[in-house]
Amino acid sequence: MVPSQQAKSSKSARGLLTGLAVAACLLAGLPGASAQAPAKQPPAAPQATPHIARQAAPQAVPGFWDPRRRPERPDLSRLTVIRFLTETDYPPFNYTGADGNPAGFNVDLARSLCEEIKVTCTVQMRRFETLVDALTSNRGDAIIASMAASPQLRARVDFTDPYYRVPARFVSRKDAVMPEIRPEYLEGKKVGVIAGSAHEAYLKAMFTDAELHSYPNDDALRAALRKGEVDFIFGDAISLAFWINGTDSGDCCGFSGGPFVESRFFGEGIGIAVRKGNDVLRQALNWALFRVWEKGRYTDLWLRYFSVSPF
Numbered sequence: 001m002v003p004s005q006q007a008k009s010s011k012s013a014r015g016l017l018t019g020l021a022v023a024a025c026l027l028a029g030l031p032g033a034s035a036q037a038p039a040k041q042p043p044a045a046p047q048a049t050p051h052i053a054r055q056a057a058p059q060a061v062p063g064f065w066d067p068r069r070r071p072e073r074p075d076l077s078r079l080t081v082i083r084f085l086t087e088t089d090y091p092p093f094n095y096t097g098a099d100g101n102p103a104g105f106n107v108d109l110a111r112s113l114c115e116e117i118k119v120t121c122t123v124q125m126r127r128f129e130t131l132v133d134a135l136t137s138n139r140g141d142a143i144i145a146s147m148a149a150s151p152q153l154r155a156r157v158d159f160t161d162p163y164y165r166v167p168a169r170f171v172s173r174k175d176a177v178m179p180e181i182r183p184e185y186l187e188g189k190k191v192g193v194i195a196g197s198a199h200e201a202y203l204k205a206m207f208t209d210a211e212l213h214s215y216p217n218d219d220a221l222r223a224a225l226r227k228g229e230v231d232f233i234f235g236d237a238i239s240l241a242f243w244i245n246g247t248d249s250g251d252c253c254g255f256s257g258g259p260f261v262e263s264r265f266f267g268e269g270i271g272i273a274v275r276k277g278n279d280v281l282r283q284a285l286n287w288a289l290f291r292v293w294e295k296g297r298y299t300d301l302w303l304r305y306f307s308v309s310p311f
Helices: 005-012 105-117 128-136 198-206 218-227 237-245 279-294 297-305
Strands: 051-054 060-063 081-087 120-126 142-148 157-159 168-173 190-194 211-215 232-236 253-260 270-275
Touching: 081 105, 081 128, 105 120, 105 142, 105 279, 105 297, 120 128, 128 142, 128 157, 128 270, 157 279, 168 198, 168 218, 168 237, 190 198, 190 218, 198 211, 198 232, 211 218, 218 232, 218 237, 232 237, 237 253, 270 279, 279 297
Parallel strands: 081 120, 081 142, 190 211, 190 232
Antiparallel strands: 051 060, 142 270, 157 270, 168 232, 168 253
16 A cells, blocks of 8 residues: 555655745646656756656656756766665555565666666665665665655755656546646635645645645545545645555546646655765766666556556
8 A cells, every 4th residue: 555645744754845936837738758756855856857758548657868868878887786775665666575575666676777787786675764874874875765855865965867756636536537727727616635735835826716625634635535525636646546546446536637746846856865976876877767768668667566647
């Protein structure tokens, strides 16, 4: 079961805002191919405009790599091993497999990067709140654990380019799904949202004519939609995608409109953390991320773990 955004945010201040703004960005409207993590701290801005490579409906695969900005192959001769650190319990991104070994989207991506770089790779699981200390004390070389690059974290570690993002989306009952959502479309509509969340702040800034209803947690929010107390709910699209496709939803609901990725509310992308100044490893990982995406291996990996796309 995928942890709710609320639960993950309280776990380690993941999902804090880097600042409120009134600009909105609908991913479907961005040019080309793109994707807070089930958010573990809001991230720092990517260097290039995110792109999204779309599959045939209903699936879409995120990517942040611009084919026009191909990174040069760095000197990899100084790399002999990469000791990855990851989290113990954040499925489907990180979890303990049936054989007792690390598993999940992040783990498989780490292994793909090591194959591309042609270097030995180890993956060690630790509690999320211990990861940065373990990295800075040289007990690992890189953190791949759905960690977003907040200004506070950037003071302690460096980050690669983002390799995914957690967008926000609206969900409605299936008989009321809308292909597109704009502020004027929700005038007078009842919209549920988690109290005190970045999603609530975004609605208050951008959807000023909607009738907002705040709820204390995901369970209450989703129950309100199923009961018809609200017309829409708005939240973390990754958690919502798993709920829509799971038994708890009772096949009641579906996404309405496309994803919202305004970085000043929802974070600017999930990266791999390395020790400050370790540019050799950071550049190697950036190059390998691009290559894994370019070869289609990132797409294969994403489709394996996400049967309902949050995008």
